[in-house]
Amino acid sequence: MTTKKASARSHRYWLLKTEPESFSIDDLMSAPKRTAHWDGVRNYQARNLMRDEMKGGDLVFIYHSSASPPGVAGIAEVVREGYPDGSAFDPKDSHFDAKSDPATPTWMMVDVRGLERFATLVALPELRETKGLEKMVLLQKGSRLSVQPVRAAEWEIIAALGRRAAR
DNA sequence: GCCAACGTTGGC
DNA sequence: GCCAACGTTGGC
Numbered sequence: 455m456t457t458k459k460a461s462a463r464s465h466r467y468w469l470l471k472t473e474p475e476s477f478s479i480d481d482l483m484s485a486p487k488r489t490a491h492w493d494g495v496r497n498y499q500a501r502n503l504m505r506d507e508m509k510g511g512d513l514v515f516i517y518h519s520s521a522s523p524p525g526v527a528g529i530a531e532v533v534r535e536g537y538p539d540g541s542a543f544d545p546k547d548s549h550f551d552a553k554s555d556p557a558t559p560t561w562m563m564v565d566v567r568g569l570e571r572f573a574t575l576v577a578l579p580e581l582r583e584t585k586g587l588e589k590m591v592l593l594q595k596g597s598r599l600s601v602q603p604v605r606a607a608e609w610e611i612i613a614a615l616g617r618r619a620a621r
Numbered sequence: 622g623c624c625a626a627c628g629t630t631g632g633c
Numbered sequence: 634g635c636c637a638a639c640g641t642t643g644g645c
Contacts, residue, residue, distance in 0.1 A: 471631090496629095497640075520631055578632080596638050598630050 466507070467604040468514040469526070469592060470566070479516045479527040479571050488568040489533060493541045494549040496561060500601035505536040505562040507603075514566055515604060515612065517592070518575070525577035526612055534565035572616030586611050 470492060472478070482490055495501055508514075512532040518524055538559035541547040554560040581587055591602040604612075 473631090499640095524632070598639065600630085 465509065465511045465513060467606060467609040468503070468508060468512060468532075469517050469602045469604050470514050470530075471517045471519045471600040473520045474518040474527070475520070478518065479568065482516065482530060482566070482568040483528070483571050485568070489565055490568075491539075491563050491565055493539045493563045495539070495563065495600055496549060496551065497600060500599055501560075501562050503601045503603070504564050508532050508535060508564050508601075510535055513569075513609070515609075516568075523575070523577040523579065525575045525581070526572065526616060527575055528568065528572050528616070529570040529613065530566040530568045532564050533567045536562040536564055539563040570616075573620045574616060574618045576612050576615045580615065581612070584611060584615070 474480075477490070482488060492504070495504065510532055514530050514532065515526045516528045516530055518527045538556075539549075539561040541549045542551040542554040542559065542561040543556050544550055545552075549561075551560060581590065582593060587593060587608055590604070590608055591597055591599065
């Protein structure tokens with residue numbers, strides 16, 4: 455066993471998309487323990503990030519997609535690392551996947567706990583205009599991944615914008 | 622393995 | 634509602 459003085463890496467940052475008509479930051483903040491299963495992700499790249507990369511204590515932006523306007527709505531933290539998404543096995547669930555075998559689950563999820571609802575939604579047009587965010591995964595042409603990494607510098611910029619007093 | 626057809630995402 | 638872009642499926 456090797457010794458490490460400080461942790462090799464501090465927590466990382468992510469962005470999770472959700473359609474607020476289905477599940478919003480307000481739903482998260484009013485959930486029991488402000489905690490929710492991030493279920494229903496049916497994309498392999500997003501699944502791999504949840505299964506392999508997201509760790510307890512990592513921070514996530516909650517992003518409202520298909521909203522008016524779309525934007526970053528708040529902050530949550532990962533409180534349970536990747537584990538099987540049971541909704542894939544429920545025929546009545548809209549995300550049911552008949553090809554997923556419970557013995558070797560295809561789809562994974564994490565649990566997140568809401569930490570903060572932004573005073574001001576950081577809307578997509580503002581993200582596009584903000585210096586320092588040009589390389590954000592979210593803003594790349596054709597990018598539609600529902601679980602994305604966020605750079606530390608991007609995190610700081612967006613968190614500061616979200617914490618501005620509401621008008 | 623190629624690739625056309627189809628389904629989904631998500632901004633506008 | 635439209636449509637660009639992407640991912641998946643399935644015939645060959």
